[in-house]
Amino acid sequence: MPIIDVEGLTYIYAKGTPYARKALNQVSLSIDQGEFIGVVGANGSGKSTLVQHFNGLLQPTKGRVTVCGRDTSSKEYRNSLWRKVGMVFQFPEQQLFAETVAQDVAYGLKNLGLSQDEINRRVPFALEQVGLDPTEVADLSPLVLSGGMRRRVALATVLAMQPEILVLDEPTAGLDAVGREVILQIIKDLQQERNTTVIMVSHSLRELIPLVDRLVVLNRGKVAACGTPGEVLGCNPLQNLKGIGLPDYLRLICELKERGVQFENPVTTFQDAEQALEKLIKESVR
Ligand SMILES: Nc1ncnc2c1ncn2[C@@H]1O[C@H](COP(=O)(O)OP(=O)(O)OP(=O)(O)O)[C@@H](O)[C@H]1O
Ligand SMILES: [Mg+2]
Known part of the structure; x- marks a missing residue:
């Protein structure tokens, strides 16, 4: 059974108004447990809209999305999906708000209802996972850290919750080459060591090719290609891949x-x- 199954998903923003906009059009795909999926496409092709269906933030206008075999349109299920599906939004560091790094990482864990002992164990572990030394950074304000380090703290806040599925929307956007490499390596290690299912959105095929099991190429709300990097690059003429960082x-x-x-x-x-x-x-x- 696939861990995520998308069947005939159509999504229309502002449906029924003069501003209605079809962002996804009959998208179908399934993702297996432990897979690393890259979602790529030009600006406005529907990447963010697609992945926001995986944690129940958006519900299909038409079609169906199931996660772990359950339909995300059930309100009760949707309310618990955030525990299973960790979502790292674009520029996630903008969502850091606590006085210290440790408090930021602990915040989601408190909402999970974990004991203080468990929280005290998970916070340093998550910081280590993203390559930060807890004894150095835990008590600092996120504001004093560099952009790349803040991004890592933001990633740690999601990893600490130990999600089964990790969704990342352009996790390297705005970072320099070194910062990008660090983030990509952390994500790859996580998928390999914990068998976490990873879905990563990117503008750039360049960064996805060496990482992913399969690519989903979106073009104007439709799946233009889906398969291993070899399959996608082998069968597509250049024009389908233009504008996606070849x-x-x-x-x-x-x-x-x-x-x-x-x-x-x-x-x-x-x-x-x-x-x-x-x-x-x-x-x-x-
Ligand atoms: N809140 C919204 N209201 C109306 N239209 C929207 C909204 N969000 C996105 N859209 C439109 O839906 C389409 C898909 O947008 P989406 O953000 O999913 O694309 P994307 O592939 O993530 O783009 P980008 O690479 O710029 O992040 C675009 O045409 C966009 O203008
Ligand atoms: Mg987007």
Whole structure:
């Protein structure tokens, strides 16, 4: 049984008003326990709208979303979904509000009704998970930390709740290259060590390709492609992938394909591209 199942999901903002806007149109997909799914697409393609259905924040205008086998349109279930599905919104550090880092991380745990002992155990553990030293940062105000560290604290507030499913909406937006790498590695480790199901939204195929099991490409509210990075990149002409951060090496490969060059093996990683180009050059000098 898939952990998340989306069937014919259509979502219309401001339905019935002159401002009605169809953000998702007949989206179907299923996600298995422990999978790492990348959701990619241009601005306004419906990425945030889709993932906000996974924690019950939005309910389908049409169609059905089930999480762990239960329909999210049940109000009673929806009210408990936040325990299962951890949601890291874009720029989550803006939601830090407590006086200290430790209080921020503890906040959600209090709402879970955990004992003080359990909270005292989980707070430093979550900070360590995101690569912060609890003895150094726990008593600091989040305001004195760098942007990258605040983002990590925000991630810790969600990880501390030990969600079965982790949804991240553009978790690296606005960070520098080092900050991005740190966050991506934390997320990957979490999925591999705890078998957490991870759904990560990004503008950039570049950062998703090395991480994910499968990609979902959205285009104007529809699924334009879905599959392993190899499948998605192998079957799609460049135009479907424009505007979604195609890495330079793939842009080169796609342009060569458009000019009629054929590649025997699928090209997904940088190494694949290197090998394919080396072969091409050798053949052309023969
Ligand atoms: N609250 C809202 N009210 C009305 N329309 C909305 C609302 N939120 C999003 N939309 C519209 O729905 C469509 C999908 O938006 P969504 O935010 O899901 O896209 P996205 O892929 O996450 O974009 P981005 O990359 O900019 O974050 C867009 O056309 C957007 O303008
Ligand atoms: Mg968005």
